[in-house]
Amino acid sequence: MQLEIDFCGEAIAVDRLPFTIGRDADFVIDDNPYLHRRFLQLFVDGNGVPMIGNTGSQLVATLSDADGRMEAMLGPGAVMPIVHADTLVRFQAGSTQYEFVVERADVGELPELADPDDDGTATMGRIELTRDQKLLVLSIAESALRVGSNAAAHIPTTAEAARRIGWKTTKYNRKLDNVCEKLARLGIRGLHGDSGSHASNRKARLVEYVLSSRIVTRDDLWLLDDELTSTES
Structure with a gap:
């Protein structure tokens, strides 16, 4: 299984699991003091399924697929499987909002769904x-x-x-x-x-x-x- 992080146009290879994300981690996002030293963690569960967990104590992350069909909140202590080819991760630390994509190479694209209500209005x-x-x-x-x-x-x-x-x-x-x-x-x-x-x-x-x-x-x-x-x- 191959995981990669896309942040600000830069590809970061996940070369080991578990893999931590935060202010002082395997992947350092920023030196923002409002960001946990180790906020998120990528790992594999006992069945070989890649997971993402919130190891922080205060911040909450929002996970969604690339097309906005799924959205979930990842609070402190929560874990979720990484099931999409591209999982968009958003969170706020202090007044700054961050965003990156976790890419999973062994997952195919979901079929395109027609929107019966797409009449140009939001x-x-x-x-x-x-x-x-x-x-x-x-x-x-x-x-x-x-x-x-x-x-x-x-x-x-x-x-x-x-x-x-x-x-x-x-x-x-x-x-x-x-x-x-x-x-x-x-x-x-x-x-x-x-x-x-x-x-x-x-x-x-x-x-x-x-x-x-x-x-x-x-x-x-x-x-x-x-x-x-x-x-x-």
Whole structure:
């Protein structure tokens, strides 16, 4: 079995198992002090199945397949099998969001599935995104979309994100609450927060979800400049 990590366009061979990932590990992601020294671990279980485990005590990782058909949370102490050819791993340490892909060479591609509801509109489950909701999501996810896959991204403060689209912070917070509440009703966890770190964490979780689900893409970023121009005119 051959595993490889793709981070910021660099291929890191997993040359031994177990293989640790963190601030001081077999694969050093960053020297970010908010990142565990050994956060994640790749290993093989008793049946020869490759696994990924969270060996940290605070951080949570989100795992998804390349097409956004599957998403799962990997909390402290949790383990999951690596069953996809490409498993996208996202997490936040401090104010920085990280992303990398675990590639498994011995797994074939899943068949392409037709989307019967693909009419060009963005939806969250059964909820269609309004223009304002999409702008809000883009204002938070802009950095992650611009730097592309497998890179660290900045999660903006409320003031930064509101200023990016020319909104008052009161309107911004109200729209953020509405989007998070709708997603929470669909069963998406980690979107309830208030001030300080809780608010920052839910924005990071929102970014994780919309990117893995492809609710917004880089092609949508023009809406941000269009909105700012219209509010300033």
